Amino acid sequence: MSFELPDFLEWSSLNALRREMRAPLAANFVPDHRFKDIDLPVRERLESAGVDVNFDEVEVLDDGTLAYKGFRVLLYIRDIGSIGHQESMPRYHLAYCRTLDKMRRNSRFDRYVVANGDSGSFQVNVIENNVRTQHVRLNVCQNCLDEVHWDGFDMAMSREDRMRLVSGFALPDFFRKYPRDLMAVKPAHSADTAPLNVYAQDWPEVSERTKQQRGYRCGTCSIVLRQTDSRFLHVHHRNGQKHDNRDSNLDVLCIGCHAEEPMHAHMKRLSDYKTYIERYRR
Template sequence: MKLTTDLSGLWANVERMGKFEANFNLQEDHSPDFELDKDLSSTAGLDIQLEDLELENGVLSVKGRQVLLFIPDQGQAIDEVLGGIKEGRKFHVADCKTLNSMRQKNRFNRYKATYNTSGLFKVYGVSYETGDSVEGEAELRVCKNCLSYLNYKGYRHGKGLPKKQIYNEYDISEFLSEYSTLFSSMPDRSQVVDKGGYSDDWAEVSTNYRATVNFCCEQCGVDLNSNKRLLHTHHISGNKRENHPDNLKALCIDCHRKQPHHDYMRVTHENMLFLNGLRREQGLFNISNWNQARNVADKAVDGLLRFYEKSGYPLPEINFIIKNNEQSTFQLEVAWPSLKKGIAISAEDIKAGQLYGWNVLSVGEALSEMNQ
């Protein structure tokens, strides 16, 4: 029997609700990117060759993913490393002098790459007591020369207790978050961070709380009604189940990653451009001192700004926009307009600035210059 029912009204309602296309695939993803991310997210890491390592950004990366490099072989110290008695071999995050020395000595093949945020690394060695091969997972510490190379949190100029505190409180998740704008291929937060810990009604709690502050960041004041996904609800204490309003704070994704007690949080360069564009439009970009400059600047240039302040540079412009013509603009993360000098993240902005007669460096080039 032929059906003659008019379904046009039903389809009109479907169109109004928006189309939904199911992506249902029982096949396991064996794409090269999937395998790469799977290896890099493990505590065992990925074997890499010297030519695989990318150094253009100052921090280390492999195929566009920011990574840590570590040596799994702990030799005869393996028992003490696994027992937490010895720190073990340091892992690297930047193109420091130690890593450069290892390359020159042709000892680079000892390293593995990972972006696992647990702080645990799969290591092995030969027991000094028994002579047996031993393996397991151990906590390793960051290389101090890497912290100095990046001037991480002011480590380069720190002394005594503050310098020791920066080293002792170094957090991998926080570090990867702070430099995530330099990379286009870093994994999403869901691939790195355990989703557990939040209460079952967290989505509703978060939405309701952000609505009470009219979807404005309680740190920098930016109004994010136009893009609510960039406004998060932060647990001040770090306890993800403590949802009392006194423990909650609405923060834009940039301010959120600058807080203690958060997991890995990827912030793209595009997100930062959007946020700072809104901040400028909303009159929130008044910078009169170095602290204010660092508060609104991309975290990837924080160490550079601390260095420039200590070195007596004049206060720079942050997120400086130059109109080349009516259709073309380029943006510098840090700029000294009177000197026509600046730092940019986007390769297109670097090229445009240089063509326009500016001395524009990448973040990696600026870090290299700082360490000369």
């Protein structure tokens, strides 16, 4: 036995009264069974599967490491062709290194995912006959270790020494030195004690001495610039702090490479930059 419910809108004369008053009619009730996906908190997503990002969403911090929505993160490629030997697999990145800079210039950052788990195992999509998702171990990028000078790492080392440091690298150690949660990190200085971000009085001497020690060679493209062309060679502070003249914080860069550093695009408007490009890059 079945029966139909009455149309309560008409039964109560509600719409009849609305018609007489020339008011809008009441709409029939229609249940909405649509459900919204539940978004996990950013922290949980970063520590598990990771988050697909556009590079515009990733921040390069003063120490060269990477951040996303208040958390320090790692970058890696999620889609891979097949599972091979660990040495042949993509690397994960913990700093804005030469490799990431090259990828940015080639507009290939859409291939990356951010995460910050510390197991060394990353969720990837294996693109073979059928796409399958699994967790695999990846090695850290050597250029990243060089960027943050991890445990004295230097690309000028022998391959054997570099691979020893790569195999011994542990993400828990990294996140102890560079905490994940940026909001929980207490600043080293207050507004009253923070040093002014200005060059030291002896900066001209420090700059020239650093160029001499590095053989007047650009640390990125390896061009050597001396004598009349030395004005095209700059000394760059890795962490953006102009008063921090530790040797490990200084890079010698030609003006062409210096202008490609984060937040240095303004250099491309300089006459020296234009002259350098005309003379050496064309």
